[in-house]
Amino acid sequence: MPVEHYENFPVASLLLPAHLRAPVEAVYAFARSADDVADEGDALPQDRLARLHDYRQALEACANGQAVSDPELAPMFARLGQAIRAHALPVQPLRDLLDAFMQDVGKTRYADFAELRDYCRRSADPVGRLMLALHRADSAENLRRSDAVCTSLQLINFCQDVAIDWHKARIYLPQEDMARFGVDEAQLDTLARGRSTVTGPWQSLLAFEVGRARTLMREGAPLARALPGRVGWELRLVVLGGLHILERIEAVGYDVFRHRPTLGRSDWLRLGWRALNYGKFA
Structure with a gap:
């Protein structure tokens, strides 16, 4: 992750x-x-x-x-x-x-998702791969699913932290996607500085990014059923946590500038219970 x-x-x-x-x-x-x-x-x-x-x-x-x-x-x-x-x-x-x-x-900009995915391959996926190696569970299929989960978590962070990244002079939303939905850097600046509220183009852009992250998470989620014991339970918790953050981004109308979604202690307690009944999460 x-x-x-x-x-x-x-x-x-x-x-x-x-x-x-x-x-x-x-x-x-x-x-x-x-x-x-x-x-x-x-x-x-x-x-x-x-x-x-x-x-x-x-x-x-x-x-x-x-x-x-x-x-x-x-x-x-x-x-x-x-x-x-x-x-x-x-x-x-x-x-x-x-x-x-x-x-x-x-590097502060990414032209398209292929370029961003390559960054995630090196910045996020290695952690999951190392954890699988530690658990002697690094089969080819497990690695593929782990990569999907880890990249999804990274994309979720990018969605949460658009404003934080902007103030570091970075944008982790693909430039191709921004152009497709009509969002430019000037608009992003006004949003990140609280000088304007989210509009349709921004909501459409972030909805697209949220959908991509969710698809990847669900692609990798079977890994949490495949792994036994405590590691499987913890991975179920991670998957559920990531999906819950996406739900919260949607619930605030994609306004992650004024409402950065996070998970608190009570959330983890509820998600822990859901992780025990993991088949119901999807």
Whole structure:
């Protein structure tokens, strides 16, 4: 799932088997830290890229059982390297995450969905793939469904956070879609700054994006039935949470500028009950 917005989705929770909490936390710490390098603070782009290059070198070192010389990075990558070796984790998804974070430093627009999907392949899908590897459940079909769920979660975040992304000078809605529905950057600016209210073109655009995210989520949802035990239950919770956010975006008339949908404790309690009766969610 996307590493930049975990507030809607449980990560490394108590539902995880005890022996998997440490590797999940190691992967999360790596992804969270690298994402902060790309996004947080006021460093210049070239400095961000240089630091992410340090992460890339450290990743390759720890994956090969070598010590990381950078004292700031060494403890984190020691834990990550231990997780890679102990659980035979694939390294490519970790490389893909770093590649996506480096892309975020300079790329702020996406021409079409194919381009955005490629970004999600590297920024979101790797997390699901790593979790499947940890659970020894990374069959080709499971990976395909996991990619659909993870990309859907990323698209949901993009829908939630249009205003937040705009204030970071980024747009994760495909330019092709915006043109199709008659929404330009000037309109987006007035909406994000609260200077106007949503109109038909915006509602049509976001309804289209919501529909795409829902289709992907339902495409991947059978994975939650295929996985046993606590991991299956938690994935059902994630799927239901994502679908519920989409319902809330629709319920506010697609005005995510004044009503950013989130899930609170009471929502998770209700969704937890629904996850026990998962066949009813669709």
